[in-house]
């Protein structure tokens with residue numbers, strides 16, 4: 001018995017989607033059945049019907065949009081996102097980021113080569129200190145390991161928490177979102193930036209990041225996430 005197989009017996013692992021025990025030597029995080037049924041986001045990154053690009057219509061121009069999965073809250077697969085965000089699983093974020101990179105590399109190598117730097121959505125220093133890692137950075141590191149991209153982790157910064165949104169009016173929320181991110185000028189050769197997040201729902205967070213980046217930089221923007229939430 002190999003050492004790794006022996007570890008499975010002593011410390012059994014479970015599929016993060018269905019809970020069935022998995023054989024770690026052959027299965028990463030998910031059992032084969034759950035892996036085979038992953039709800040993949042199947043749109044071309046530049047297609048006119050790409051729902052990520054459509055999310056930003058009338059708000060800001062987005063060149064390419066990509067995701068690994070279609071996220072549905074309540075689906076057993078939504079568990080993966082909770083694990084990454086709240087249960088100390090940066091390794092799962094890296095693994096799924098790596099898978100996203102592999103998916104895109106197959107079909108979009110030329111388009112992806114146009115992107116100069118990739119910037120994960122940042123969190124405040126306070127939140128980073130309490131959580132220990134930024135899930136968007138882990139996903140970006142995973143993408144880096146499959147696509148060999150250039151990451152920029154210092155230019156974009158989240159300077160404050162948004163506080164409770166529930167009692168604010170729409171205008172207040174919008175003004176509030178605009179002022180939470182700041183971006184430094186990027187290197188002169190950077191003409192195209194990709195923003196990376198874990199889940200894209202309304203796009204408000206990424207829109208605020210895009211505005212902060214464009215405040216100091218004349219660049220094209222693309223958007224990538226592990227999960228796209230269907231509305």
Ligand SMILES: [Zn+2]
Nearest residue numbers: 015018031034
């Ligand atoms: Zn499973």
